Amino acid sequence: MAFSKMDIPHRAQHFLECGIEECERNCEFYCNSCHQRLCKQCRDEHLKSPENKNHEVVLYQQRKRQLPVEKCKIHPNKDVEMLCEECQVPVCSKCVTQKEHRGHIFTDLETIYAEKYADFQEDIAKIQDYFLPTSQDLQKEIKKDSSEIKHIMDNIRTSMKTEGESLKSLVDTVISENMKQLDQIEHSLLEDLNTQDKTMDNYITYLNNLVKELHRCLSSTETQKLMSEKKPKIRSIPETSKPVKPEFTAGQYSKSDVTKLLGKIQVPNTKAEKREIRPIESVYNTAMKPTHKQMKENRKKSDKKQTMSLSGSVTKVRECYVPGVDRVFHVSLDQSDRLWISDRLGNLVQTDLQGNVIQKIKTSDGHGYHTVTQDRGLIFTDYDKNVINRITQDNKITEFIKTGNWTPYSIHSSHINGELLVGMMFRVTRYNKTGKELQNIQRDNKGQRLYSTLPHYITENINGDICTSDYDKRAVVVVNKSGQHRFSYKGQESMFRPYGICTDVLGHILVCDLISNTVHLLDQDGQFLSLLLTPKQGVYSPCSVCVDDENNLYVGQYNTNTLTVYKYLQ
Template identity: 65%
Template sequence: MATTSDEQAAGQHFLVCGIQDCQRNGQFYCNDCHQPMCEQCKDEHRKSPNNKNHDIVLYRQRKHQLPIEKCKLHPTKNVDIFCRECKTPLCLKCFLGKDHKGHEFDDLEEIYAEKYALWLGEFSKIQKYFLPTSEDLKTDIKEDVTEIKKIMESIRTSMKAEAESLKNLVDEVTSEKIEHSHTMEKSLLQMLKSQEATYDDYITYLGEMSAKFQKYLSTSNQKLLSSEILKLKTIPETSKPVPPVFTPGQFNRDDVAKLLGRLNVPNTEPEKRKIQPMEAVSTPMKYTEKQMEQSKEKSDMKQTLSLSSSVTKVREYRVPGVIYYACHVSVDKSGRLWISDNKGNLVQTDLQGNLLQKIQTSGISEGYHTATQDGGLIYTDRNKKVIYRITPDRKITELIKTGDSTPVSIHSSCINGDILVGMRGAKVTRYNREGKEIQNIQRHNQGQELYDYPHYITENINGDICTSDYHKHAVVVVNKSGQHRFSYSGQRSEFCPYGICTDVLGHILVCDNVSETVHLLDQDGGFLSVILSEQQGIKLPLGVCVDDENNLYVGQYSTNTVTVYKYLE
């Protein structure tokens, strides 16, 4: 459980005034008396002449009390003075003694307060700058790992394609040469076949001549005495074929390597990773002139705004088209309301409560819709696992498919337009405004699951992601890099968080379904007060939302009414 001080007793609904038996909200603090005070007791305290110079501030601006430490020389006395000369803490007896006569002294409580503020500042730097910046650099490295793997795989694909191309060329040339060898072989074989036919004809001729000779040599043949003499044709001459000779190509491995592309690292100086300067942490975006003007207005507003001593009801809206529950409320730039119930009815009304449009969705008691910076709306469809966008002209388009994960809650960032989605599969996913997934938040640094059922989600002014987790009975807060900052589990043994939102001062407002109240936390999870309860006419608040004019909208159980309150002044 996140608490702001050790004085906070379990079961309290707010910081109790420390004056006598007063049980009112101790939102102020006397730095001299070191006790919280309500507004009435603060005024009474100042009326006393003994207290007129007391330093009374808002509780969250209090000085932290000096821890009790006994003097080593005088064990019954507390140390509360610091000797500048000896650089050592002293009690009153030491201060009055001879050893420190003429020395210069400081109030140890002042030194402690300064040191506390210094260490708190350093701790804040760790939490708000060094850790998030380091996590961003780690994310940058992970992106580089992915990019390098992608580039190397592309290079290997190119190498294989080039080698395949060379192989194809080799195969093509080899095929042509083999075909040429077949042509040469055919020509040579035809020549030899022609020579073979020549000798076949000559052998036939010799056979015929042999028959004639046999006939003439017969004793009974009178032609032998003829003056005709048989003459033989000479043996035809033929030439032996000259076979082709194959001369192997003259190449080696280097010749082949030269034919293919080369892989090398460019002779370029590596670019150093950009580390965002500490003073730029609060303004990570590059703002337009209009955004800078709006930012200045908000900054000026922060300096003048503070928690009001009481919560004032401003107005109420009856929401037509919503059945029984007003589970979640979104307010767009024009001040028009989007309200949903547990039956999937999502309706838009104007400032007078008139119905403007109604959409049937698959949503239940979850924060499944969010107004966008351009005046539109984004909502989830848990059944189809799709996120839809509604433009200001009422056109509905599909924006994101969430795959195997069921989207149950959604928030459109006022810082950079990113879309934060709480998934039933125990994670929060960040998309950019175009719907590209850029971050998944799922586990603590130690590996444990951060979420179980983040059914409401929002973002604080410092980029923290705040979720109400129904099954974990806690508000779970991580920084923009996804590192766990704190979890808040209420002020009683039972806590069931529902709707959650933040305001211009960085407060976190969350509905508790068990105590039927709205809790107000500071930016670091410290409990400040129960801001709304049955005393303000609230019955089981489910959905909360703060508009640009710092009005708090509250949707409740068993009614289709949205009530608006002022709690800052």
């Protein structure tokens, strides 16, 4: 069973079957008139039919969304098909004949519906590419902070308990020492008092014995003997001393003293710092919403694009000899009649389409190292000094961006929003128009490096994909505008060596293969479509490609300073 693209998430790579019954080939085209999916063969058959000759058949990616069937409220038997631009109401074919709409301008409602559908799809992409991931990152940060707070609080609790235990240990030590000192004092005082007690005990015994002796003398019957008895001298009372009683002085402390000893908890008196929300420009290229008038003008401009498709053959239009360079390593479109061309020796020249040199400057050697900005200024890298220079329209060269320790190899100015994409060793960096770094792309969702040391050429597709030609990795590496890896194209042979790369108005990716002397054509999902140019068309060692506003393909080659122009779209 085949599914439509709207049934599948916008990041998915998928294959659609042709909608013609019994045809199982892959769908490549879409008929906006009858809303039918078509393969290339069925498209050709479809347009051969006389009743289908005016049908609008486009690439599937440029299809219009089918308008849901809705009945007119005034004419219930009619379907609404148009929008009255003055009244801004949907109307049916019968309504347009009514006098209230007389002279008004009507727009195909299906076109408006397709624009609205694309607008809502863009919002979905913004939500999925920026708002959801950014919010989820902030939520992760909040949860990380919560875990960190719990960890900090546990550490503080442990520190407080440690301080308390330490103080308690000191208190026990001091009390123990005081008790020991008190015991010693008590022992000394009691020992002294015990000695005094024994002294007094001996003295009292002496007195009692003396009294007995005196009584014995008094009891004698012989007067002469009593008279002759010598009276004993009473020994004086021994001296004793009162003990010096110890005193206890209570400690002088307060709660604040204990707080000083144990420490206290403090919350810094600073305002909470707001979490940084990365700008939407770092992952999603936003542009000003067009007005309704601009939308109508854009529709007119896109009419030609919608009816364009790959031609059955490639036609050589002209050749342009470029003096001042030895080989055409890289081409940047300036104005409709001017080009910037560089070689491997650092010669960078501006020429017209006839090959007449307008100006020439000397730079460091490079590959895809220059690009023209939206305001027609030229920007080029200097990998010797790790800087990006800018040449203004008055031909002044100024240093624009310093890339620090990162060597810039390739550069591209976005035609969508004017931002700069710079290919460096192991990374791609995005800068805004003022030179502020917005985004760094280095690894895929598995943590693997996306780029090698030599991302020689870089460009941007119509859907915002960043396409890098990585010579050392032997691959075209494509990520979406938020930096997520979409696919890597590694050629049709093992010796694939990609060089110059560009995209066209239909989202095709064109890349040079220096080894096989070919230019490969891919769709914007990385599916190989064809070898657009081969040695049969006189191409040898192609190393640079670009497509101008008229859909002419410019090809520069390694072995000549002649630029060849081809037609491949019809």
